[in-house]
Amino acid sequence: MTQAAVVVDDVSKKFRLYKEKNDSLKTALMRGRRSVHEDFWALNDVSFEVPEGSTFGLVGRNGSGKSTLLKCLAKILYPNSGSITSRGKVASLLEVGSGFHPELSGRENVYLNGSILGMSRKDVAKKFDEIVDFSGVRKFIDQPVKNYSSGMYVRLGFSVAINVDPDVLVVDEILAVGDAAFQAKCKEKFVEFRKAGKTVILVTHSMGNIRDMCDHAAWLDNGSLVQVGDAQSVIKAYTADIDKGDR
């Protein structure tokens, strides 16, 4: 058994759902100090390990907590209890191109976005050509990004993020964007990643993608872990459950 790249240990995450949120002074004064809320557990005591070098798929219905879990992995959210430990640098592709400044050129935005994702100027400079080639927007790289089509925008953002060169890459439903050719390129990049011994954790709704790419998988339902292990068997159980629900 190889070492674990990520250990998710007993993680629970609670959201407060506000019936009426006191985000103005008037409502706060009128209703007293307390907002009316109820707790909603988006994750319940989830534990599993992601082996180093594996491509790990996360499946589950909408609202089952997949994105919440990924955000906890990426340190955007913090679990209420339990812990997540990762070996090495974690990078996340949750929504690419956030942080682009519309008036700045593609080139300037590559540097800006790179540093938001934790790359140094030197790293970006070294990878600049690779990033631009991968995105396929070289002709427009000195144009302000507000003139980009949404596809170009996403491709450039994705290219920066994927070149951060993390040890663990966290991807949320990103394969749904871009045209077929770009998706093929992305898959190639994931394969390259795996060959380099890196770990990829991804959420996708395409069972085909999971079957092709993942070797391990976990199935979440209503914030709880149903099954974790070898990708083929998890997918089989999950699709069987969906079919049962459909009938």
Added chain:
Amino acid sequence: MTYLSELFASRELFYNLTMRDVKGKYRRTVLGQLWSLINPLATMLVYTLVFSFIFRARPSVGDPSGLDIYALWLMTGLLPWMFFTRVVTGAMTSVIGSAGLIKKVYFPRMHLPFSVAGSVGYTWAIEMAVLTIALTVFGGMPLIWVPVALFFMLMLTFFALGLGMLLAIGNVYFRDLQHFTTIALQMWMYLTPIIYPLSLVENQAATHGQWILDVYRLNPMERFVSVFRELLYDNRWPDLSDSLVCIAWTVVMFTLGFLVFKRSEKRLAELL
């Protein structure tokens, strides 16, 4: 300590966010960076016209510089004030303004208010340089006082940042705060001797009671403005108690803002 070292390790992000604002602001304008000088000049003209010619505000002659020009006297107080309000309002809205980014990417969030201070400070530095040249041209000797002035510029930056970070967190919970602060800052300006000299308040205190002046001088911005005037307009060492009060306010306000921001930082993604 790890928090600070992470902040320091990602200082390139601070630089890039600052430059994003600096470069993005005047992009595609014909006059570009010149706009940042036109704004204070226009304000200067209006205030000079209204308060020097119509209301006849007469600040005392610069001692020992001998300067007696209302417009220059005004600007040594007004430029720090304008910087202060821009940093406070900018830092306050920086968190909500980057909600999309905060919910999608992890990075040390404190760079958002810090970079506001960076980009506003960049403009302020240019304004202050132009003012220093103007003061010299009209017969003052501000140049030797520049190092001390730089020190107090740094103090004012951290004071404004501390307040701005505090308000940024408050603003996440109560969006009203933003509108309230805009009004409060306007009133605050008139409670600070920027467009009129402190002697007017001293005269009132002499007839109506000393407490007026004591209360009036609780305002930390009054101290900052006095310090900048003494350094650049009068060309002398600032009053020691004023200097110490400035430093004390800075330490307290920045520490408070820093700690409150640090404590709430992790929860920002779900609060926004």
